[in-house]
Each structure stands twice: as structure tokens, then as C-alpha cells.
Amino acid sequence: MRTHVQNTPNDPEFAISEDMWTRLGGPSPASFADDEAGFRAGMAEAAFLVTSTAALSKYLPCDAPHLKMIFCTSAGLDRLAPFDWLPPGVALVNNSGVHGARAGEYAAMALLMLAGKMPQMIAAQQAGRWEKHYGSVLAGRRIAVIGTGDLGAAAGRMARAFGMRSVGVRTQAVPHPDFDETVAVADLDAVLPEVEFLFLAAPLTPRTQGMIDRRRLGLLPEGAFVINYGRGALIDQDALCDMLDSGRLGGAVLDVFVPEPIPAGHRLWTTRNLVITPHVAADDPKTYAADSVKLFLVNLAAFEAGKAMPNLFDIVRGY
């Protein structure tokens, strides 16, 4: 059975090359492309598609008579929603698990930058002003992480490593090893007044869209901090900018936005005490493509053995 690998055009740092594929034991025959003609030709034959969501979303719907499984080299597949293009019987699989190591370091960086008053110091540096801002350690401070998947758990482990008191917010209040406690998302309002750091790491689904609205941001204590490496649409971005500009919130580190790329002249670029990273938090070019291939092989082995694939994506749940 043939595999087709569809890379994003002009994205060499994250491309799966034929060399890499062979070296890692990817099955043959396999075809490789990063353009539409290559995609159409590959899909005419392929049983397995390995693709970035960026590439796939350009070419949908597609004709793929032999297709059995799509493995996406992303964890969040919201840009492929709604999933009405997915042929019945074709399994959709993500690469959740590939992002944890890099995301954890981004999480730690973001927490330390906010606790360390880095947004204020960046602004002072830009103005050429020597202006003391003293930070305090993270130990003992309280964080809520919304979403307890690969990305959320990575944040939870870092929060614990720095001695923070953490609560994981998830669909149901099932205990999670990387959090001191967990609460159900239905009880979020009770948590927000007690957390100094609100960390968003949830997938974007119809139920999570806009969940951190203006009212909920208003429940956070004065001077609280917000981090988001889930999806921009989880939060009311304008309300967040308002509360940063007014000083009601103490700072934010955001990796995801509405829209992306952020257009020139957008208010986000100049919002007070906001650190912007351009949707790079969880992607380490040194390991991303190879780790994705390895994870594909794990899922392929399960598929071929007739077992449950660990990364099977649930289109109803949305993750």
C-alpha cells in the first residue's frame, strides 16, 4: 500500500524528505510532493497520507479512492473543520505528542518572563530608559491551565518544576498526574479569581471557542497574567488587549491570534505589556518532522495490527 507525503510549500525546516523517510524506516512505496499536481497524483494512489494541515487545507476536497488514513503533522486540526470532506471510513490522525518538549520550554519561558517583569523591561529598553522592574519567583504562585493534553500537561509539568500551585481545567474533573488538582471546565468561574496565571492550552472546538470572554477575564485578580499557546479564538482578544492597555491585567505572552498572520497596523502589535510570538511555541525544527514520522509509524503499526491508534482524532470532540 502506497503512502503519499505532502509537505507545505516553502517550509524546508519542517519538510519530511525522502531521505528522512527512508532513514526512519518509512514504508515504501512512498511519493513526496509540495505542490498541488503532486498532491492530486499522490492521492489517486495513496492508502496513507502524511501531510501538514496547511497543505491539506488548500486542496480539499480531494479524490482519493484508496485512502485509509490521513496523518496530520499538527495536533490541532481546527483548520480542517468542519470535517464533512472526510470520506467515510478514512481515519484522521494527529501528531499530538510531538510538541511537548518544545512547548514545555516555551511555557517555562513565558511564565518566567511574566513573573520577571520582562514585558515592562522590553518596553523600557525600546525607549532607551533605565527603569528598575523587580520580579518575584514563581514558587507558591497559582496557575490554571486550560486543556490538559500534550500542550497543557507540558505547561503543568513546568509549573510544578518551579513550585507553582497548579489546577488543570478539563472536560471532567478527572485527576491528572501533571496538576496538583483538576476542575471541570463547567467550574471554571470559581477558579479564575484565585489564579495569578491563566494558561490556555486547549484545542479550538465549537465548545472552547470564545470560552475566555470579557466577563471571565474580569474574574481574574488585578494584575494577573495570561498565556495562550492553544488557539487565538479561545479568548476575546479585544477584551484582553483592553485589559492589558488599562493595566487591569499585568501582562500576556501570546503565540496564537485571530487572525494569523497579525496584519500590519493591528492593535496587538502595540498592546501594553504584551509579548507576541508568531505561532512558533511548540515547533522545534530540529526534531519536528522526524518525530512526526516516528509517530506516524507507531499509529500505522497499530492500524495494520487492527488495534486502536493512539492518535486517532475524534471529529465530534474536535481533538
Added chain:
Amino acid sequence: MRTHVQNTPNDPEFAISEDMWTRLGGPSPASFADDEAGFRAGMAEAAFLVTSTAALSKYLPCDAPHLKMIFCTSAGLDRLAPFDWLPPGVALVNNSGVHGARAGEYAAMALLMLAGKMPQMIAAQQAGRWEKHYGSVLAGRRIAVIGTGDLGAAAGRMARAFGMRSVGVRTQAVPHPDFDETVAVADLDAVLPEVEFLFLAAPLTPRTQGMIDRRRLGLLPEGAFVINYGRGALIDQDALCDMLDSGRLGGAVLDVFVPEPIPAGHRLWTTRNLVITPHVAADDPKTYAADSVKLFLVNLAAFEAGKAMPNLFDIVRGY
């Protein structure tokens, strides 16, 4: 025997108040001041002086006929050098140990910001440009920390926590629990070509002044990173700025400079890929003054028992 506490004027976040002193069991009688008249009056009577170096350096030399010990609420006492003003028989004591927790978090933040391409992203944000810069994890990457005291050890522990391979550079190559290996400062040249992160955490003494000169910076690999929370004069600052501006070095996070404050219009403010923090890396206002008082009490107890004081400063060594 009387203690005099001399605080820095206009520095309430770090002041030792009479309330704090009493609450922590500071000995009585004690006097408190933050001005010169109070200092002179206090010194006429005091056996013990607890003071910031900023305050003390303003008023030297001083008449202190009963003085037995000066406890400085700083670790680096270089601004009091040369120590010819120190009356014979008066012990000089620092507060090394108070800075480790906060300094460790700053160290982790600085390492993560550099590995995460934060300087590049800060510049892109300032320009209002959506420009992808991908970072890679710290694990497996090599760091040299110069100075293995309280500050250097804090950096070493963080480097280890993130899986880096560390070498501590110290006077002699005595093993240190917080570093994978140690080398003597005399062998520094052999280490530099192999480290991606050069971390300065040494005291400023006649022997360390200018130790990281242009030649030694040139030994670092292309794209290497520099962090300094020791003292600005450890490094050839102009050479560092040159190599950052040219792209020869990949980025730097600096907390200490020559001079401080950095004057308006100084080239440091606009050096490429440089993050400036205004000498705040190791000072946590939530704990600094109280921890300093506690450490004074530990040293005072040793002094009164006729034992070696753990924080006795060696004016010949310079730390």
C-alpha cells in the same frame, strides 16, 4: 552591643524596617536610618552595621570606634573596593545565598529566551512584522558558567534541569555538585570553542576584570549566546556589541553593564539581539530584605560564638 541598620534612600522595596527587624528577632538595641546624619550618629555607637553597599559607599570613610562587623546586603562588594577604608579588626560580611532562588529563575528565563529566539521575535514585534523564528530545546546543548558561587550554581542547577551539558569555570578545577564538570579558569580558552551558551556569574575582582575580552569572545562558535548577571566589567562590552551587531554572536541577555545606569543614547540600547535588564536579575523584593536579616543573624550567631562566619568576605580574593 548596638546594631545600626542603614538603608538605601528611596528604596522601600528593599528596606529593612524596624518592624521587620523585630519580627525576625533582630537584636536590640538597634537604630535605623537612610540618610547621612542617621548614618554618622548610628556609627558612633554601633558594634554591628547592616547596610546596602549603595548606602555605605556614599559615606566612606566613617568614624566607627565600636564597630566589629559590617554586614552588607549584597553579594558582590566590588563597589567598596579597594578596602583600605576598612578598619583593622572589623569583619566584612556579605549576603551571598540570598540571591539564588530569584537568580536561578532569571538564568532559566535568559537561557530559554535565547534558545527560543526571543530577541529576534521582540525585534519583529517592535517592527510590527509577523516573522517566524523557531527555537529549539535546551536539552543536550552545552553551557559554560563562569563563577560557581551562589549565582553560578543557581545557573548550573537550571542548566541541568533542562538537560544541558554544563561546565563550571572556577579558580581551581574542583568538582562542583551543580555542574557536569569543572575546569580551572586558566583552561578557559579550551572550553570556549565548545560552548553554545557562555554564562557569566563571577564576582568582579582585579583578576576577573575584563577576562572575557575580544579574543576570548572570538573563540566562541558562530551564533553562540552570552548571558551576564555577574558584573559588566567582566566582559569587553564593546566587543560583545560588535559581535552581536554583526551577527557573529546569536544573542545576549545582560543584567549588568558599564556604566550603570546605561546612559541615554548608549549603543547598548539598540544593539541587535540584545535583551537588557537593569541590574535586577537576582533581587526579589518579596524576600530580599527579610532573607538578608535572617542571614545576618546566622552570621552574628557564629561571630558571637567565636566561630567562622559563613559569609565572611575575603578582601584579598575579592569575594
